[in-house]
Every structure is written in structure tokens, then in C-alpha cells.
Amino acid sequence: MNNFLSTAGPKFAQVFIAVFGFLAILAVVFWIAGRANGRKVKPVANIVFLGPAALLLILGLIVPAFQTIFFSFKGEDSSKWVGFSNYKWIFTDPDMRRVLVNTLLWIGVVPIFTTLLGLLLAVFMDRMKRESLPKSLLFMPMAISFVGASIIWRFVYNYSNRYQPQVGLLSAVVKTVGGHPQNWLLDKPLNTFLLMIIFVWVQTGFAMVILSAAIKAVPADIVEASALDGAHGFRLFRFITFPAVRSTFIVVLATQVVGALKIFDVVRTMTGGNFGTNVLANEMYSQIFVQFNQGKGAALAIVLFLLVIPVLLFNMRNLRLERSER
Amino acid sequence: MSKVAEHTPGRKLFSSKIAALVVWTITIIWTIPTFGLFVSSFRSKADIYATGWWHVFLHPHFTLANYHDVLFGSQTQAAVANGVLPYLVNSIVITIPAVIIPIVVATMAAYSLAWVKFKGSDFVFFFIFALQIVPLQMSLIPLLQLFTGGAHIGSITIIPKLGIAGHFAGIWLPHAMFAMPLAIYLLHNFIASLPRDLMEAAYMDGANHFKVFRQIVIPLSIPAIAAFAIFQFLWVWNDLLVALTFASGTEEIAPINAKLASLVGQFGSGWQLLTAGAFISIAIPLIVFFSLQRFFVRGLLSGSVK
Structure with missing residues (x-):
């Protein structure tokens, strides 16, 4: 049981850090970006609001989809091309x-x-x-x-x-x-x-x-x-x-x-x-x-x-x- | 419909009784397997192997030993020597950020696409909507490579090796990524329909986009956020593929589902522990299901494309 607590504690700490760290960073970014004025307001808002989602989509789905297409024409460790085999x-x-x-x-x-x-x-x-x-x-x-x-x-x-x-x-x-x-x-x-x-x-x-x-x-x-x-x-x-x-x-x-x-x-x-x-x-x-x-x-x-x-x-x-x- | 049935007495007499009979018959057949496992989880090992679970109606005899053994560990079963409690903790640790982070990111994106229009924002929205057709299977190998080796073009490193394979972040991130298209699509539908007058009044009062987002968009979107949160919660909690892929070989961070799946393979003679283990893993989604059924249905209805 003691052993369990000593591993569970740090794990929950990671959850806390991940969630609140993420929200804290957002709060800071929002605060800085909120000070933009004039013609910069819209582009700044777009970048801040869309940026994270775009990054996740590009790294998680778009690029990998193309990579998988390439891999499918390569061998077991992707080192050489094998055509349609x-x-x-x-x-x-x-x-x-x-x-x-x-x-x-x-x-x-x-x-x-x-x-x-x-x-x-x-x-x-x-x-x-x-x-x-x-x-x-x-x-x-x-x-x-x-x-x-x-x-x-x-x-x-x-x-x-x-x-x-x-x-x-x-x-x-x-x-x-x-x-x-x-x-x-x-x-x-x-x-x-x-x-x-x-x-x-x-x-x-x-x-x-x-x-x-x-x-x-x-x-x-x-x-x-x-x-x-x-x-x-x-x-x-x-x-x-x-x-x-x-x-x-x-x-x-x-x-x-x-x-x-x-x-x-x-x-x-x-x-x-x-x-x-x-x-x-x-x-x-x-x-x-x-x-x-x-x-x-x-x-x-x-x-x-x-x-x-x-x-x-x-x-x-x-x-x-x-x-x-x- | 029921009103109609009252107007036509012949039909009511005939069909409502048969309908109820058919529905209840199927319901009972549907519930028996779960019920059997539930009953078995409270029977001793000897009983489970000696007689079928339906014998409890004649010889009721129950024990909590299975739950104790599977939660806290058992000397006689090497596979669960330390119990499944750490894996249950892992499931919770995986699920909380994997629900909260993508929802925040998706709400931000949805607000921007709906209310801070730029040239091409409709196209971006449509593109994200269309991304739902990419099955997550397409992303597994490249993502795993990214996490373990980084991204390079030739000898130039674009993204350094992230070193998050085998850590919780290595599961949070894929879940967040795979949730994006559906989350943005659903939340956009909702956020785009918020009253225009309200938003414009706030802009007139000098509120910037970030203030509007925090003080108007988030509070008003709670129903849509809750519906998606429940959907995403069940998706992450019940997932096996992402867990096996990104936590494979790392017992340290494996969720209870992955552990159970491996126990099924190992156990020739461990039914008493599997039954209890399965029920522990099902209990949390079932609690969510019964307490938030309405939101749950709405989440599933809208998530039927995923």
C-alpha cells in the first residue's frame, strides 16, 4: 500500500501540472495577446486561438497520413522502396x-x-x-x-x-x-x-x-x-x-x-x-x-x-x- | 404516438402487449451476460469453477475476496501480484488531461473559426471537418516515430526527439490530436449559433476576443462542452488501441483496459480475478452513464461519425 501511494502521488501530480500548467500558459498568452491593438487584433487572435489546434492536427493527422502513404511503399524498416509489393x-x-x-x-x-x-x-x-x-x-x-x-x-x-x-x-x-x-x-x-x-x-x-x-x-x-x-x-x-x-x-x-x-x-x-x-x-x-x-x-x-x-x-x-x- | 394508440383501441390492445413482450424478452437476454459476470465476481474461486453462476439463486454464497485480491494484489496469482489499483490510477491519470486539454484547444479553434473570420476560414473549417475520414490507424507509426526519434529532413532536425514515449504525455498528446476534428466540428456548430447581438454588444463595450471567449463563449457553450466531454471521456477510458500503441511495453503507464486485455490472454485459471477486474474497469463509465444519461446520448448522437 505504501508502495502504491508513493507511485500514485507523483502520477496525480503530473495530471495537476499538465492541466494547470496548460491553463496557466494560456492565461499568460491571452493576457499578452489581448494587449494587441489596431490592425493586429484579428490576426493575433486567429493565431492564438487556432494555432494549438492547427499544430495538433498537422503533427497528429495531416503529416502522418502522408508519411503512412510513403511507408506503405517501403520495406519493413522503411529503409528501401519496395513498390507495390x-x-x-x-x-x-x-x-x-x-x-x-x-x-x-x-x-x-x-x-x-x-x-x-x-x-x-x-x-x-x-x-x-x-x-x-x-x-x-x-x-x-x-x-x-x-x-x-x-x-x-x-x-x-x-x-x-x-x-x-x-x-x-x-x-x-x-x-x-x-x-x-x-x-x-x-x-x-x-x-x-x-x-x-x-x-x-x-x-x-x-x-x-x-x-x-x-x-x-x-x-x-x-x-x-x-x-x-x-x-x-x-x-x-x-x-x-x-x-x-x-x-x-x-x-x-x-x-x-x-x-x-x-x-x-x-x-x-x-x-x-x-x-x-x-x-x-x-x-x-x-x-x-x-x-x-x-x-x-x-x-x-x-x-x-x-x-x-x-x-x-x-x-x-x-x-x-x-x-x-x- | 401513444396518443394515437389510445384513439385506436384495437391496435392498442394488440400491439402494445406484444411490443412490450418482445422488448422485455430482448432486454432480459441483453442483460444476462453482464449480470452473470457481476454475480460471478462475488463468488469464491471454488464456486466459480464448480457450478454455473445461476446456481446462486439456489445456494447464495458471496465473498468480496476477488475484489480485494484484484485491487490490492494476490500472492497466489503472479499476474496481479501488485493488484490492478495502479492501472486504475493510470486510467484516471490518462483520462483527465486527455479530456480537458483537447476540449479547451478545440473550443478556442471553434470560436476563432466562427467569430473571428478571416479569408479562408470557411475553407479551414471544412478541411478540419473532412479530416474526420482519416482513421487514427494512419497516424500510429509516424507518431510513434516522432515521439521516439523526432522529425528530420535529410540530416536536418526539424523537431528534436520529444522523449515522451513511455510517459503519460505520450498518450495525452495522441488522444488530443485524434479528438480534434470531431471536437472542433461539434463545438463550431454550437458556438456559431450563439446570439450575434450578444457578441456584438460585448465587442462594442470594448471587450477583446480573449475576454469574450472567457466570459461569454465558454459559459454559454457548457451544454455542448459537457456532451463532448462525456463522449471523449468514454472514448479515452474505453480505448485499447492508442493505449497499446503508445504505452506498449511500459507497465508503468498502462491503463486498466490494456492490463485486462493482457490478463485475458494469460489467465488459464483466473476467472475470479478477471470478473472482479472487469467490473472495476466498467464501474466508472457506468456511473457516468447512469448519472449523465441525457448528455451521454447527445454526445453519442453527435459523435456518430468518429
Whole structure:
């Protein structure tokens, strides 16, 4: 305990120094810059206000993005040019084929499940009297990290050998209904789908909350009028509710596609990418920090970037359209 | 909607009951995994391995030993010999500056782009907005090199080696950098919509930009700042990739998430500690979640692009 206090103290001191040091420097800069007058006022204000953000963006995103493009055409320690061979490796290597197929599976399966399940829940909740408790409980996984979620689900998927009691929920349920439990996480391709369940479990609440907000925003008089005209149940949903929330539905779907594309934590924590569950973002991490191959890691980052661009551009356009409509 | 349901009795009778049944069924399925881990974290090692957690309903028997062992250390488990408390401290130490600093920097930038216009400021804003498409994976290798080796062109050193790799600053800085595009975009939307009359009255009274920023912009932007702060807090607290990249090999500064991720790999037989450890790491975001749910939802809604 004493040992703990002696390390924790200085660490908190660092927080204090970082935060208050930063604010103190700002206060001094503001004071000096505030004394500028005449034609210097605006440029000085711009430099002081925008400078720090510009510095962070240039050093943290803009320059590194270009550097990564260069690295992707270089070898493992960036010392010599190798042309497109890193990209060739991504698209021709037999192990990489598994990685690409898995990533495509993730973006093909997961977003549809989260978004449709979220929509179903949002629509049904709208007809309930007391929706706040189930809403909170369904949304709760959003606050849990993927690492925490992975531990929760590893326990569900736990497998003990035949001679021991099954303490994992999945194994116990399978055994109760007369099946044979197995070491779930080693069983491909089933294991990839078991990992996807974790993602769906975390993200469905997000889809539900956002779609629910969109459904609540559908003008009540429109719904009322069409209900009087005899539309209810599925017809009401099909012709009134869904068209009204379609743009939100697409935004949520696109968000899920990007999330599924970049999935890293779940795979890292559950299987480390072994047993045929590897995906792009995890392979990128392995290339950089396990194989120490910067070139391949950079090329994987670029592929990820190229895959994300169309979805995000589409999503941003949609968000902007939606905002301007309001 | 519920009003409509009352107008059409047939539909109300039929669908609201089925709807409630479906929603509650899914809710219960959704909650069971977390509940199972929560219950298990209070069971002894022997119990965890002997029977499934659902047996507590028949034979309730609880202990706090797992929490004690995982927090303060355990002689029998080498992997947590010193406990996870230091890693919990690291998480807090990483998160506080990694939330406050980018928010201040982004608010300043947003104010400048919205109210201190210059030629091209709209273009700069659009450019920052567009930067959201760069996945942080693109930045990892170059940033790591910058932190360990500095920046050079040929033999000329532009930026000396920062020497912050393996220090907390080496995690604060990447988090601040990666937060910028979204933070500036969201805060700009809010700050740009502040009442023009109010701002102009302040300028007329002779307040300079810095005074307006401190005394008008910051206080009025608190709702937007809070929403983003919660989003950023969860992002940093729950992050694994940035932590693994910039604290890799340095146990000294690793957050609890990184420690847990490595424990999952090491433990063949440590469920009792993993369950308690996981709950300690989840507890803080859950408290934030339940106490600030409304802000939380707003933050997520607006942050859905990241």
C-alpha cells in the first residue's frame, strides 16, 4: 500500500501540472495577446486561438497520413522502396485472404443486424407505456469498453472439458438441450460469428436510441391522420414511420459499417486474431508490433482508409443534408 | 404516438402487449451476460469453477475476496501480484488531461473559426471537418516515430526527439490530436449559433476576443462542452488501441483496459480475478452513464461519425 501511494502521488501530480500548467500558459498568452491593438487584433487572435489546434492536427493527422502513404511503399524498416509489393501481399497472400474475407463478413453481417434490431426495438418501444428502464438496460453496453464486453462474453462462451461442470452459459444451455458443448472460440468459422455477437450486443443500443429519437420526431398529426385513414400496424410502419426515419436509418447503418471495418478490440481480446478470426485492423497491429514490419502495417492502414472513405463521405453528406433540413 | 394508440383501441390492445413482450424478452437476454459476470465476481474461486453462476439463486454464497485480491494484489496469482489499483490510477491519470486539454484547444479553434473570420476560414473549417475520414490507424507509426526519434529532413532536425514515449504525455498528446476534428466540428456548430447581438454588444463595450471567449463563449457553450466531454471521456477510458500503441511495453503507464486485455490472454485459471477486474474497469463509465444519461446520448448522437 505504501508502495502504491508513493507511485500514485507523483502520477496525480503530473495530471495537476499538465492541466494547470496548460491553463496557466494560456492565461499568460491571452493576457499578452489581448494587449494587441489596431490592425493586429484579428490576426493575433486567429493565431492564438487556432494555432494549438492547427499544430495538433498537422503533427497528429495531416503529416502522418502522408508519411503512412510513403511507408506503405517501403520495406519493413522503411529503409528501401519496395513498390507495390506490400499491397500485392495483402491481396495475394493466402493468410491475408482469410483476413480480407473476415473483414468483409464483419461489414456484411454486423451492421444489418445492429441496425435492424435497433429499429425493431425502437418501433416496439414507441408503443410501450414505460420504456425508460428497458431503454437504459439495452443501451448500457455502449458505456462498457470492448475489452470489458469481451471478458463478459468470454465467460458466456467458457468451455470446460467433458468431465467438468460447464460454467459458461452457452455450454450449459447447449448441454441442457441435449447438445455437445465444444471449445467455441476454436471452432471456425463459428468463432467469427461469436465475436460478431459481442459487437452487435454493444452497438444495438446505440442504433436503438438514435432511431428512437428519429421516430419520436415524426410529426404526431401525420401519424394520427393516417391512423384515422385506417393505417395501422405494419402498414403504418411501412408507409409512414419508415420513410420518415429512412435517412437516420442509413446514417446509423453507415456508422456501423465503419465500426465493423475498424473492429480491433474484440478480436484482440477474445482470440488475438488466431483460430481464423483475424481482421484488417488487428493484422495491422500485429504487423507493426509483433512482426515489426512497418511497410505492411502502413499498407494495411491505407487499405482501411480507402475502405472507410466512401462510407464516411456518404455519411457526412447525409448528416449535413439532415441538419440543413431541420 | 401513444396518443394515437389510445384513439385506436384495437391496435392498442394488440400491439402494445406484444411490443412490450418482445422488448422485455430482448432486454432480459441483453442483460444476462453482464449480470452473470457481476454475480460471478462475488463468488469464491471454488464456486466459480464448480457450478454455473445461476446456481446462486439456489445456494447464495458471496465473498468480496476477488475484489480485494484484484485491487490490492494476490500472492497466489503472479499476474496481479501488485493488484490492478495502479492501472486504475493510470486510467484516471490518462483520462483527465486527455479530456480537458483537447476540449479547451478545440473550443478556442471553434470560436476563432466562427467569430473571428478571416479569408479562408470557411475553407479551414471544412478541411478540419473532412479530416474526420482519416482513421487514427494512419497516424500510429509516424507518431510513434516522432515521439521516439523526432522529425528530420535529410540530416536536418526539424523537431528534436520529444522523449515522451513511455510517459503519460505520450498518450495525452495522441488522444488530443485524434479528438480534434470531431471536437472542433461539434463545438463550431454550437458556438456559431450563439446570439450575434450578444457578441456584438460585448465587442462594442470594448471587450477583446480573449475576454469574450472567457466570459461569454465558454459559459454559454457548457451544454455542448459537457456532451463532448462525456463522449471523449468514454472514448479515452474505453480505448485499447492508442493505449497499446503508445504505452506498449511500459507497465508503468498502462491503463486498466490494456492490463485486462493482457490478463485475458494469460489467465488459464483466473476467472475470479478477471470478473472482479472487469467490473472495476466498467464501474466508472457506468456511473457516468447512469448519472449523465441525457448528455451521454447527445454526445453519442453527435459523435456518430468518429
